[in-house]
Amino acid sequence: MNSSTSQTAPSEAAASPRYKRVLGLPALVLFGLAYMVPLTVFTTFGYVSVMSEGHVAAAYIVTLIAMLFTATSYGAMVKAHPSSGSTYTFVRRTFGANTSFVVGWALLLDYILLPMICYLFLGIYLQPYTPEVPVAVWIVGAVVLVTGLNILGIKMVAKMNLVMVGFQLVFIAVFILASVQTMGGQDLPSPITPFFSPDMPIGGVIAGAAMLCLSFLGFDAVSTLAEETDNPRVKIPRAILLCTLIGGGLYIGIAYTAQMVFPGYTFENVDAATLEVMTHAGGEWLSVFFTAAYCAGLFACAMASQASVSRILYAMGRDAALPKRVFGQMNTRFSTPVNATVISGAFGLTALFIDGTTAAALISFGALSAFTFVNLTVIKHYVIDKGNRGARAILRYAVVPGIGVALTLWLWTQLTEVAFWVGFIWIGLGLVWLLSLTRMFRRPLPEVTFEEIETPELPVRTSQEATAGNP
Secondary structure (H helix, E strand, O other), rough: OHHEEEEHHHHHHHHOOOOOOOOOOOHHHHHHHHHHHHHHHHOOOHHHHHHHHHOOHHHHHHHHHHHHHHHHHHHHHHOOOOOOOOOHHHHHHHHHHHHHHHHHHHHHHHHHHHHHHHHHHHHHHHHOOOOOHHHHHHHHHHOOOHHHHHHHHHHHHHHHHHHHHHHHHHHHHHHHHHHHHHOOOOOOOOOOOOOOOOOHHHHHHHHHHHHHHHHOOOHHHHHOHHHEOOOOHHHHHHHHHHHHHHHHHHHHHHHHHHHHHHHOOOOHHHHHHHHHHHHHHHHHHHHHHHHHHHHHHHHHHHHHHHHHHHHHHHHHHHHOOOOOOHHHHOOOOOOOHHHHHHHHHHHHHHHHOOOOOHHHHHHHHHHHHHHHHHHHHHHHHHHHHHOOOOOHHHHHHHHHHHHHHHHHHHHOOOOOOOHHHHHHHHHHHHHHHHHHHHOOHHHHHOOOOOOOOOOOOOOOHHHHHHHHHOO
16 A cells, blocks of 8 residues: 555544444344334234233234344454445345335335334323323424434443443333242243143234234344444344344243233223233232333433434435435534434324324334345345355255245235335335436435445544544
């Protein structure tokens, strides 16, 4: 390398604001678990319990198996392309810009709506304790607070995740202890009943498993942080598998305990089935404790999911797939995409006028679409493009992701008609925007080089520069 090159490169790197590589494996796992929300099992517990006739734990096992194959594919693609665009980046590098735009657009439906659901349920659960405060006030307040924390930077989000996940784990321990004590004084079903019984409806279990896919979005969120992770090719794949296994294990354990302490699947109000379970397991105090822990989980999920969607918007913006002047800008002070963060926060305000049932159905549509394509990218990248066709490579890069494709498509077909209608309308809007960007495919989407391994940090300002207001 000549001297001019060595002198120019650092100055160019310093002139362009980048993500700081500050995240290690524990922070990544906490981020993923915060996104997954360990207590999210109770959000759909009543619905899936009715659909599966009391076999929620069995439905979670089906979902976990499917997600493990897809998590393996995410890990494989992070090793090849450790960038913040996640699914969007993987598909672009493998199938091209136009295909990646459509897949990224479908995934946006998932990322945009998940924070909104968190805000919606925060308002719903907190309002009964302060009847004089409207739900809208709680929603707007949560949006402003979460957006501000994400603007301050990923370190702040990671610290908040530690507190929120810890609070949920404490509640889970208390819930299990209270349930065990209650089970000691009542007749219990067979220990294997939550997993299997002779009259278990297979179709209902599968349909429930499809609904539960949104619970496993944490490993995808982890992959969006590759540019902020030290040694991402090693730590991101490990974090993905750990999040999937730990989260899946928690879901199964909680569902099993809930169905053992509260046998059956008949509820006075299926929307509030969890409160019936809590009251039966430990009384009113446990219901109040649950509300506090669940709201903490929703807050952590809102922070993690909004951080992820802002990074997806930023990645698409700097690729000029979205207006670059708006979405593709990195703030030099906080090293975060402020514009994208504020816009993602604005989407959260849709919680003021949309219902959670509609949004929940759409989240699984976008998630399963993205999962399918990530599995396909592994096959094309490693087997077709790279020519890895040995026995071990075929097993790892063709058979495993192939099973992942089959399982995600299988679950995708179990979604509701509303999810398909609205999902395809959303994709149609994305295609219209793509046609506009490419002038009816006569002009390619602009190419942008993604920074991968050695991403330099911003230069540290001196106290004199800070006082003088230098950028």
